[in-house]
Amino acid sequence: MKTLNMYLGGDQMFRPEIKIMDCSIRDGGLINQWNFSDEFVRATYKGLCDSGVDYMEIGYKASKDQFDPKQFGKWRFCDDDDIRRIIDGIEPLTKLSCMVDIGRVEEKDIVPQTQSPFSMIRVACYIKEVNKAIELCNMIQDKGYETTVNIMAVSTNLEREIDEALDDLSRTSVPIVYVVDSFGAMYSEDVSFLVKKYQNALPGKTIGIHTHNNRQLAFSNTIQAIIDGANMVDGSVYGIGRGPGNCCVELLLGFLQNPKYKMRPILELIQNYYLPLSKEIEWGYIIPYMITGVRNEHPRVAIKFRDSEERDDYVKFYDKLTTPEPEIDCSK
Amino acid sequence: MKTLNMYLGGDQMFRPEIKIMDCSIRDGGLINQWNFSDEFVRATYKGLCDSGVDYMEIGYKASKDQFDPKQFGKWRFCDDDDIRRIIDGIEPLTKLSCMVDIGRVEEKDIVPQTQSPFSMIRVACYIKEVNKAIELCNMIQDKGYETTVNIMAVSTNLEREIDEALDDLSRTSVPIVYVVDSFGAMYSEDVSFLVKKYQNALPGKTIGIHTHNNRQLAFSNTIQAIIDGANMVDGSVYGIGRGPGNCCVELLLGFLQNPKYKMRPILELIQNYYLPLSKEIEWGYIIPYMITGVRNEHPRVAIKFRDSEERDDYVKFYDKLTTPEPEIDCSK
Numbered sequence: 001m002k003t004l005n006m007y008l009g010g011d012q013m014f015r016p017e018i019k020i021m022d023c024s025i026r027d028g029g030l031i032n033q034w035n036f037s038d039e040f041v042r043a044t045y046k047g048l049c050d051s052g053v054d055y056m057e058i059g060y061k062a063s064k065d066q067f068d069p070k071q072f073g074k075w076r077f078c079d080d081d082d083i084r085r086i087i088d089g090i091e092p093l094t095k096l097s098c099m100v101d102i103g104r105v106e107e108k109d110i111v112p113q114t115q116s117p118f119s120m121i122r123v124a125c126y127i128k129e130v131n132k133a134i135e136l137c138n139m140i141q142d143k144g145y146e147t148t149v150n151i152m153a154v155s156t157n158l159e160r161e162i163d164e165a166l167d168d169l170s171r172t173s174v175p176i177v178y179v180v181d182s183f184g185a186m187y188s189e190d191v192s193f194l195v196k197k198y199q200n201a202l203p204g205k206t207i208g209i210h211t212h213n214n215r216q217l218a219f220s221n222t223i224q225a226i227i228d229g230a231n232m233v234d235g236s237v238y239g240i241g242r243g244p245g246n247c248c249v250e251l252l253l254g255f256l257q258n259p260k261y262k263m264r265p266i267l268e269l270i271q272n273y274y275l276p277l278s279k280e281i282e283w284g285y286i287i288p289y290m291i292t293g294v295r296n297e298h299p300r301v302a303i304k305f306r307d308s309e310e311r312d313d314y315v316k317f318y319d320k321l322t323t324p325e326p327e328i329d330c331s332k
Numbered sequence: 333m334k335t336l337n338m339y340l341g342g343d344q345m346f347r348p349e350i351k352i353m354d355c356s357i358r359d360g361g362l363i364n365q366w367n368f369s370d371e372f373v374r375a376t377y378k379g380l381c382d383s384g385v386d387y388m389e390i391g392y393k394a395s396k397d398q399f400d401p402k403q404f405g406k407w408r409f410c411d412d413d414d415i416r417r418i419i420d421g422i423e424p425l426t427k428l429s430c431m432v433d434i435g436r437v438e439e440k441d442i443v444p445q446t447q448s449p450f451s452m453i454r455v456a457c458y459i460k461e462v463n464k465a466i467e468l469c470n471m472i473q474d475k476g477y478e479t480t481v482n483i484m485a486v487s488t489n490l491e492r493e494i495d496e497a498l499d500d501l502s503r504t505s506v507p508i509v510y511v512v513d514s515f516g517a518m519y520s521e522d523v524s525f526l527v528k529k530y531q532n533a534l535p536g537k538t539i540g541i542h543t544h545n546n547r548q549l550a551f552s553n554t555i556q557a558i559i560d561g562a563n564m565v566d567g568s569v570y571g572i573g574r575g576p577g578n579c580c581v582e583l584l585l586g587f588l589q590n591p592k593y594k595m596r597p598i599l600e601l602i603q604n605y606y607l608p609l610s611k612e613i614e615w616g617y618i619i620p621y622m623i624t625g626v627r628n629e630h631p632r633v634a635i636k637f638r639d640s641e642e643r644d645d646y647v648k649f650y651d652k653l654t655t656p657e658p659e660i661d662c663s664k
Contacts, residue, residue, distance in 0.1 A: 187555065188555070213548070215586070216550070216552075216583065217552055219548050219552075220548075220549055220551075220552030220553075224520075248548070250619075250622065251622070254626040264647060264650055264651075267619060267646040268647050271619075271644055271646045275644060284617070285571075285580075285616070285617070287599060290582065290583070290586075314599040314600075314603045318595070318599050
């Protein structure tokens with residue numbers, strides 16, 4: 001029987017170019033306002049280093065003029081000193097990343113890379129902001145960091161908009177551009193279409209993939225992106241992430257077959273930290289998020305519903321979203 | 333952007349030949365020894381009828397000489413009278429099916445179809461028993477039922493064995509043959525390979541697909557089978573089924589786009605019955621089943637482990653399965 005290995009490399013049983021980016025704390029923080037304890041974050045860093053995961057995204061850099069530190073945990077800001085304390089004494093085998101949003105960070109928040117524990121700063125943007133993202137990336141690169149542009153919610157964009165954004169990106173030195181299925185709305189065919197489009201438009205650049213698990217397709221869509229050539233793949237421990245969460249990093253380790261990756265440290269992290277946390281805050285396959293995924297909608301309406309007393313009244317949620325025709329085709 | 337619709341049919345937005353088989357009670361019964369209340373089973377039947385699902389597999393037929401009715405619920409036996417009571421008064425829009433295992437049912441347990449509430453009886457077998465399955469199917473067909481052969485655990489068979497079994501099946505009047513990923517070990521490529529092989533070997537027969545969700549691939553593997561031509565697809569409400577469970581029927585309804593299918597009655601079933609049940613008995617994405625899936629092993633060792641006091645000691649389970657080399661590649 002053929003195996004997926006044939007897609008992964010030539011002579012080898014794996015494709016060494018593929019790098020894993022773990023987003024557990026950054027995307028998981030969207031659930032709990034980044035209120036992870038130092039112990040939790042340190043254990044995650046240690047586990048990822050031991051497992052051979054290439055990058056850990058430990059949170060966002062954001063301006064304290066715009067976000068009140070009383071309302072958000074440390075990993076909303078990622079002060080370099082907080083990061084140094086967390087990683088102190090652990091062999092730094094996993095590179096550190098943080099994310100920035102357009103307009104929510106200032107240049108003064110980003111010191112030269114040689115003075116920072118971070119190797120990479122990723123820029124998340126909507127497609128209409130792609131030129132602002134390029135400008136921010138240029139500044140980040142000038143300071144010595146690796147960088148990426150993650151175009152969010154691309155499942156809602158017209159193809160013309162995507163083509164224009166990719167054309168702009170093709171003229172830059174941004175090395176990595178991500179396909180992001182923010183709404184968990186894509187089927188493998190959509191992923192395939194976009195990864196190929198990004199590759200054709202961006203010769204010489206690396207394509208990344210970030211998926212959401214609304215319909216239990218995060219892992220399979222990531223596999224599809226890998227088959228089509230994506231070499232930077234996002235995951236999170238036990239799938240933690242807002243709403244349905246992300247692609248499980250432990251599933252990626254099982255798939256990629258690169259002997260540098262070890263699953264055992266991730267299993268240890270899950271049993272000691274992520275399984276207990278999953279009893280306190282929720283992520284995973286939850287029906288309202290499945291419904292927003294099917295409908296290609298932002299999960300915010302589902303998040304709000306899950307915070308209300310009628311959180312498990314799925315029919316009410318469905319009716320709400322499908323008004324004025326409550327009983328229309330389930331394909332809508 | 334292209335859509336998956338192109339795979340589903342010609343002029344229509346959907347492929348009308350595709351039928352859904354719901355296995356909630358039959359496969360879910362493997363968790364609780366088929367101890368579902370009459371109310372639960374009746375609500376499931378009503379919900380499936382309302383949602384337009386084509387078949388409901390309500391349990392197994394089995395000899396009471398071999399299984400003690402004190403130890404198993406009614407749906408281990410599916411006495412016709414029990415079934416009649418359950419469906420009484422509900423418009424019978426969904427056909428009923430039951431499953432039989434080789435050697436666990438006797439001819440006297442199966443009355444002529446005209447005297448039975450069942451339309452279909454499916455035969456599950458391992459590949460070495462395929463000739464016994466054919467014999468049983470012949471008897472079932474002679475009594476007037478629709479029938480299928482479901483070859484289990486095919487991910488562990490040599491290609492030669494599969495070819496021989498398919499060759500034998502090709503000479504029969506068995507109308508439907510299933511690809512079954514019993515161990516949740518297949519990637520989409522494996523599914524594709526097998527569905528195409530079955531189709532080539534079995535001209536004129538319908539190919540079915542039954543998946544397990546060990547690695548969150550049940551839905552995506554079912555989609556792949558549909559793309560490759562499978563027209564009989566198994567699912568279950570909220571994914572209920574032994575261990576990791578099955579492909580969620582609500583996800584199938586969202587995908588198939590056939591206007592005869594309605595998602596709303598399934599959501600109602602989930603919130604009123606399956607969500608509460610999921611707090612009492614477990615199924616879903618659970619690490620020991622993920623590990624048996626990666627390793628292409630029967631889930632029994634994971635089931636036993638989950639019944640023990642060390643149920644959440646995932647590292648211990650991993651070490652147990654990977655002895656004598658606890659820290660070997662996670663790809664193993």
